[in-house]
Each structure stands twice: as C-alpha cells, then as structure tokens.
Amino acid sequence: MENNTDLSDVAQVLWDNDVNRLQPGIDYKIDLQDRAGQILTNADVTDGAGLPLFLFVNEEFFKKKTFSAFISLLDNYESDTRQPEIITPEEEREIHTFLDAVMETPVLQIAHRYLVEKGRAKVNKEQFKQQLYDIWFSLYARKGGSSQPDSSGFEHVFVGETRGGRTVIGFHNWIQFYLQEKLGHVDYRGYTMEKNHLKPDENKHLITLQFSWKKGVKPRGSCFMGVSPEFEFALYTITFLSSSGRHQKLRFSQYEVEIVCHSNKYKNIETTYPILLQYLAVTSWR
Template sequence: MPYCISKTLFIISWPFLIFVQNQMPPKDDVGETIKQLYIMDPDRANPKDIVVNYQQYSNSPRKVDPSKEKFFKFVNKSLINAPVYKKFSVLFDNYELNTGRREVENAQETKEIDDFLAYVYNSTVFKKTFDFLKMRRQENATNIQNFRNFFRQLWFGYYSRRSGILDTSGFEHVFVGEISKSQNATTAEIGGLHNWFRFYHLEQSGAADYSGFVVRRRNLFAMIQFEWQNVWKPSGSFIIGSSPVFDLCAYTICFLMKPGFKSCQFDLDGCMVSVTSHKLVQNRRTFVGSAYPSPGPACR
C-alpha cells in the first residue's frame, strides 16, 4: 500500500520555536503507487482472460514474418464486452491515421470522448491518481475539477506534429497509433500504438499482421514486430491485459513525476516495467508527446 511518513519541521524564529507537522509521501513512492493502481483496478484482465501466442522470436530491422498465427489466441468475451472496452473501442475510428492531416472532431466524437472520460473520472484508479498527485502538490491537481480539465487537455487536446497542422493528440498517438510519411511519401513509419486492446482489435479485423516477438514477459508484457496499413513496425510494446484506465493514469503519473527515458519504473505481478514519456508544449499548453512501456529484467 502507498504510505506516508510524518515529518516534524522545526522552524526557529527568535524568540519563538514553532513546530509544524507536515504529511508528505516518500520521494520513491511513484512505483509503489502505480503498482497499487494495477492491483486495485477492477477492469484489468484475470490470468485466464487472455491467451497469447508468441511463436517465433524476431528482431529484424526489415520486414519478416516468421510467426504465421495471430498474437492473441484467446480473449474472454466478457472482457471485450465490458463497459470500459466498449467506450474505449468506439474512439478508434475518430482519428485521421496519417500525420499532417487536420483532426476535425464532430459532435458525436466529442460525446464519445465525454462518455469514455466520465467512466475514467468515476473510477477508483483515477481518484487514487488524483489523491496521489494532490498529495505530491502537483500544480494541476489542486482540486478534482482542475485535474480533470488538465487530464483531458493532456491526452485529448490536439497539437501539431507536422507542418503546424493540429493533426494529433496524446491519446491518438499512444493508444490508437498513427502513420507518419516522409515528405516525398517514399517511406513511412508507425508512431505510438502502445495498447494491447487496440492491437487485438486491429488483429481481429485483419488490419494488423503479427510477425514475432522481440521481448516476452509471460502474459504481462510484450515487445513485438508487426505490420499495419502496409507499414512495418520493428518494435512496438504494450502491457497485456491492463485496462485503458490504468494505462492512462499510470502514464500520467510517470509523465508528471518521472518524465524521460525509462525513468519511471514499477512492478506488475513480479515483472518490472519502465515507462518513457516526453512532453510537448504548444501555445503554452502541455500535451503528451509520447509515452510507452519497456521491459525490465526477467520476471521473478
């Protein structure tokens, strides 16, 4: 459980001695808090809800396909049909997949985002995230409404990744994925797409083709190679079975408390995971530029 230590501050102002009690969490409690969010999340998959089929190891810089079958062998229908995944999956078709194309959000898409965020905001995971960040005196977590507004802008506010056009968001990049083409359109790469359910959704529809694993950590974490929209991704990673609520909240904590390359580390059922996150500031607003997980050492 996350814990606090009590510090007594002695402030000497002659001729008075003032004792100030202050409750502050320890400085290394980020990983422990994220671990507890994962444990308490009612929407994460149970061990028998998902069966993955890793097949062949592959770490080629060029397209190869040693694994002929799908990555996800089985996903429990009760998980797929859970409210959070229903609200999450309807967001997938709201975005222009190619960078450089302006995102235009219509009324229906705004409602879908509102419905999804309402679920997130009412979750125990989000409330615990807010409590932790408020305790750590994050400037955008002074009250719950302030934090909700900041959270929405952070993930769903549009910013420009190319040519000054509002063509992406943190949510689109990290959870949905996007295609970035070179100026002459001769090369392209997949950006983001670090969510297991999104990849499952693409794989089931035939839009994504799994090629092989780069790193495997039981049924908890995978770094894989795959093709999507005829574009090859030599290394893409995601936590397996985590809910989108957990991913959003864990990445938010990492983004605010321990940004940078693999600087945010936590334990998931005996497997260490580190998160890399980078911020992007445009028009004095802060957005998630990227956030993705990486594997730690072999699981305990």
C-alpha cells in the first residue's frame, strides 16, 4: 500500500487548520498504563488498566459550537443493532445544527473546495450539506442487526454500537469515550499495539486501545485524540468520497496512518477509522 500523496497533502492542510484541537498534556491528559491482555471471554478479560484512561480534559472546549453540536448528537441512538433507529424531529434539527456548525469551520471549507476540484462534491453548499447528510446520517439496516434501519455512519463511527450484547463495534471517537468513561459506562482495559508493535504515546494524537462498554468488549479500537469533531468529519469525508480503495495510507504532521473506509451497498459510510503505522520525525507541530 503506497502513500497517497494527494490525500496526504490535503490532510496536512486540514491538520494545520484544525484551530479547535486540544493540546496533549495541556488541554487533556491520559494515562495509558499497561498493555491490554488477551480476551478469552467477556467475563475473562485481563485488565491492563486499573484506572481510567482520561486524567483530565478542559471541558471549556466543549462549549465551542462544533463540540456542543457534536455532543448533542451522542444520545440520539440505540446502541444495540437489534433495535431499529427512530429519528425524532428534535434529533433531526440537532443533525442540521451540527452540519451547519462544521460547515462554518476552515477544515470543512477546505474539504469542500478539495472535493469540488476533484468532481466529488457539488459547488452549492446546501447540496454539499445534503451529500454529507446522506453519507453520514441516512439510516440503513446493518448486516447482522435488525431487518429495519438500525445504523448510520455517524452512529457507528462516532457513537458506537453493540452487536449481540457482547461485542462493541465502531466507537472511534475520543469525546464519546471521555464522556462515557466519566459516566462510568466505559471501562478502559489498556492499550493495544498494531502489527508494527508500536506502543502508543500519550503525548501524541493517535492511540489504539481496548475497552468494555454496555456489557460488550472492543478488543481493539483506534482513534484520534484531542482533535476537533470537524477535523475527523472532514478527513473521513474526503477519504470516503475521493478514494477508490478501502485503505489509504496518509502522511501528515508526525504520523503515517492508514485510513480504513468501507461503504455499504447504499453508498453510506459503514465504518472508517485510523490505524497508526509509524511516528514521523518532525521538528515541531501544533
């Protein structure tokens, strides 16, 4: 898998313009503790972390428009894929509030221009907003779930779902993790390592971890840390709309990452998440 130079370049521009990103060790602090153990059964999991992952988060950031709009969406979904989703009029308004908020940010405006240049998005902003709604928020029946619409790309990636009451699927967002851990719904089990055997660094913005949530277990999940909702939304949207393949290798800031991105037969986002491949040598970064 070769580095996608074009997507890497625009990812770097997004990164440089993510003005709402939190600083590790300053705006938030995590405690990785030990490596997670092997999962035998849900009841037999070696816990590599006796303490929570998050030691501190400056929640003043959550008052920012995009963070606030994002957080309002997190309680709108049934996590069990056996339960069909019903979007109320209020929840529909919250979706549009979020889309309006992120579209005002530099990173979504950059993403929009890039996608227009590539012929992947409409110039008209309202049409682009509808495109974002369709790929992220349109409901569909997830394989192995209900026969009725029970999932969406946004729910899967940013909120998380459970399958069969035993397995956590999706759930690749640090804000949701922090808020659920604060409520006592998430039990952090320790960090995990990819095939490169690279241990995560708590002072960087990408980790892979194991945790339990709502009686289910996520054996291995990766996510960006401290980034704004608009950064992830923009990066994943660009990867989804401009990529012909399911896996794209990008290099930006201090990271080489693989962005996994799958669609379903309805052309919605089914899942997308980052995998850390290596840390890059840089002299400075934001």
